[in-house]
Structures are given as structure tokens and as C-alpha cells.
Amino acid sequence: MSSVSADDDGHEPITRMKSRDRRELILEAATGVFGDYGYVGATTDQVARAAGVSQPYVVRMFGSKEKLFLEVLRRALDALLSTFRTVLAENSRTELPRYFGRAYVDLLNDRGLLLSLMHAFVLGSDPVIGRAAREGFLEVYEFMRNEAGFGPEQTREFLAGGMLINTMVGLRMSDEFDTNETVRELLTIALPEKLDLLLHLGKTQRPTSK
Amino acid sequence: MSSVSADDDGHEPITRMKSRDRRELILEAATGVFGDYGYVGATTDQVARAAGVSQPYVVRMFGSKEKLFLEVLRRALDALLSTFRTVLAENSRTELPRYFGRAYVDLLNDRGLLLSLMHAFVLGSDPVIGRAAREGFLEVYEFMRNEAGFGPEQTREFLAGGMLINTMVGLRMSDEFDTNETVRELLTIALPEKLDLLLHLGKTQRPTSK
DNA sequence: GTCTATACCAAGATAGAC
């Protein structure tokens, strides 16, 4: 413990920072919070506390909760696509599906990233977020077809597998891995490999209160 | 038009009804609304207006928004499973996957049903809804494995395909079918057959205001 | 069985100080 106040919940005077850095910090925190509670369910105050700043500051910096979410979505898509592009550049064409699968599951390390994506994918009826989400999904689709050179059926299988993984994660199915035989079976089937990774993410940590 | 008030937005004196029937009516309305806006995003007032009753009445009848959603979830799962059971009873074992696929897409007719399910599947971090959602998904999984006799890989493929369809629907991807070439391509790939069905659901009708 | 009125709280956003 340092010599400052014992109240370390992030509300003691904070060091100033370049706004670029703070921005990154908040975006990371927001990715986690949106991943856990969804766009509507998450509050800007939760994001603020997770980032160690004040609630109004979050709104100030991004203009609105909606704009913040759009940035989180953008970042998540960029991370996804750039991961795939790296895989594409480093591996032989034939083994791609397997490598993509691994890379995808690896993205689970970035807490909330795939989860935030999934939350966006269910918000199609929202006029602004829905549009962004559709466009985002299409980017991924186009990457598969055009850059990675996947055929229609191969693309379908890959996307479907991804959505199944997302659903398992969204459901926090792994929370019951130890206590439920059927869950073990299901997860073993649903996750091609790297099951261990999903499990090591640990149980969902839910703050006692909102 | 009948002789009653011209204000027909559902707020004129309503005929009394057996509570069982009213209950069904509200559950149907709620399925649609939750499907469109998600559990958190939907309001009990939207549900009430869609059902033509007052907001407090909805809460009265179900105890809370949460309990209402749990009932919607339960009903959706029952509909899904009983549909599959019917298919199972009526068809030869060998062609099952195809028939299940069709039956699943047919469920899209029940506006909001699969959508509400999908919304539940992303709420794993909610202590009560998350638990119900996991259990629901497991019911479907067990049906496939035990009742329908699907093998692990067959089950995986089926569930994955289902989640991809759900995602397409959640994204309201079909709203852009006419205006976007890539969307047409994607939807043709993602929906094994019965694409027409998805399209005939029509554009998402979003009430001007909440 | 169903409504109207309303209490109450949570959350996003704004103003303005430092």
C-alpha cells in the first residue's frame, strides 16, 4: 500500500493524463462492462468506475453512451479483423480454418471483446447501433470471402461456429463447467479446441451492486 | 368502426376477460417487444401498449418485469421443443437435420420468439435470467443428443447453424436485402432454405417513439 | 379484473469550478 488515502476505489485525486491515453483506458473498461451487461444494461457510471474516472467525464469524452458503444464496437471489429489478417499472412492457405478458429478463441482473452460484439449483433432494431452492427458483420463476412478466400459453405461453417462460441460465452456456460456433466459435454463439443482458455477466464465476476 | 370512442389506441374501456386469456395476450405481446428491444431495453409500458392494457396491470399480473421475461423465455423454449418433437414424431430418422432446419426457420413466423431466446442467451451474467437461459439452452442440447439421437458433431453443426440464423435475425440483416448485394449473398448462405420466409417477415416495424 | 395516479429511484447529460 502506498501512502495515499485508504479509500482506493479510484476516487482519490487522479493524476492527469494525456487524453489519448485516458481514452484508451476508458475504452478498455467500457468493452468489459458492455460485454457483461450489454449496451442498454451497462451504465456509464459502471464504465467510469471500472476506468477509475468520474461518470460525467466518460460522457464528456465520448459525447454520449451511444457514441461510446459505437467506438467499442469499432475497436472490437478492428481487433478481430487485424487478428485474422495476421493469421492470414503467417500461415498456409490450406490450414486456415483451423488457425482462424484458434485465433478466434484466443480473442476471448480480451475480456468483453467478443461479448460486446455479440451484444451489438442482437441490437439490429436500433436505428444507429443496428446499422453499425450490420456493417460490422458484413466486414467480417467480406474478409472471409474476399481476403481469406473462403468459399460460401466454408464461410457459413466458420461464421456459424463463431456464433455458437459467442453464445456459449454470452451464456457464461463455463461457469457451470465443474458442477454439471452436460455442460462439460456441450462445451467440449462447441469449442473445437482451446477449451482450457475459456475456462481459465474464471467465473464471471459480478460486482455486488450496480 | 364501432360506436365507441374514436381513440382506438387501446385505452378506451376494455372488456373484461378471463385472466388466463389476458395473460396469453400479454405474453404474446411481450415476446414481440422483448424480441425487438431485449430484456433491459424493453419497457413494461411498451408491452402494455402492445397488449392494449395498462402498464401497472402488466406488472401486477406477472409480479415484475423479470418474471414476465422468464415466462416469455419459458414459452419460447416450449414452443421450440414441441415443434422439434412434432418433427421427430413425423419423420424418418435419416432426414431429420433437414427437417429440423426447416422447422426452426418456420419458428421465425412467431414474431419475437427466436429473438427473445437470443436476447436471453446473451444475458448469462444476470444471476437469475442467466441461470434460466443456460438451463434452457441445455434442454435443447439434451433434446438433440438424447431424444433426436444426434451425435456430437451433428449436434454442434445444428446448434451452430441455429445461432447463425439467430444472429442474422437479431441483426435484422434482411432489412437490407434489397439494397445490398453482399447482404443477399450472406443471407443466401446463412439460411439453408426458406430464405423467402425471413424476407416476408417484412422490415422491422419500429414504433416512432418508445 | 383493470384502471388512474403517483412514489421512487436510477441513469444520462449539463454546468461550472478547479
Added chain:
DNA sequence: GTCTATCTTGGTATAGAC
């Protein structure tokens, strides 16, 4: 660049009349 204080809205739930 960042905070505290606060306005405002909207949404769940309760009370009680008809």
C-alpha cells in the same frame, strides 16, 4: 483534463378506486 453537484427524464412498482 477532470471533478462535484445537479437537472431531467423515464421507467418499475405500489396504492387504491371502480
